[in-house]
Amino acid sequence: MLMKYFVGFLVIVALILAGLFISSRNVSQSAETDEPKDESTSVPATGIEHIVVLTERGYEPTEITIKQGDRIVFSASSDYGRLHWPASNLHPTHSLYSEFDPLAPIEPEATWGFVFGKVGEWRFHDHLAPYHTGTITVQ
Numbered sequence: 001m002l003m004k005y006f007v008g009f010l011v012i013v014a015l016i017l018a019g020l021f022i023s024s025r026n027v028s029q030s031a032e033t034d035e036p037k038d039e040s041t042s043v044p045a046t047g048i049e050h051i052v053v054l055t056e057r058g059y060e061p062t063e064i065t066i067k068q069g070d071r072i073v074f075s076a077s078s079d080y081g082r083l084h085w086p087a088s089n090l091h092p093t094h095s096l097y098s099e100f101d102p103l104a105p106i107e108p109e110a111t112w113g114f115v116f117g118k119v120g121e122w123r124f125h126d127h128l129a130p131y132h133t134g135t136i137t138v139q
């Protein structure tokens with residue numbers, strides 16, 4: 001009699017595990033199909049990195065031309081000493097290139113890197129000091 005309950009218990013555990021396995025597979029499959037099909041955003045990274053520094057005088061350089069798939073690392077100079085937040089225009093929504101936005105302030109000594117997958121001329125600003133602006137041209 002006990003054995004019968006034990007077998008029943010095992011069957012239930014097996015069904016739960018199977019259900020979890022199937023649902024986790026469905027989640028990962030739907031995540032894959034939800035990926036953007038836009039070719040401009042799925043371009044492989046080139047591995048080339050550029051540095052743009054925010055200083056008291058603004059971004060240095062203020063204009064930079066890079067290749068599609070290049071990465072730009074945004075940092076703040078030691079004299080700047082405040083939180084920084086590079087982001088796509090337009091302020092405050094950052095809607096022109098919404099992925100180009102760390103979505104949170106960056107610590108003064110920390111950097112934030114972004115791979116530019118979309119060709120275009122992208123104007124940007126510091127979200128916390130929006131009078132500091134620049135332009136990134138992606139070819």
Ligand SMILES: [Cu+2]
Pocket residue numbers: 087090091092093094125126127128130
């Ligand atoms: Cu902004």
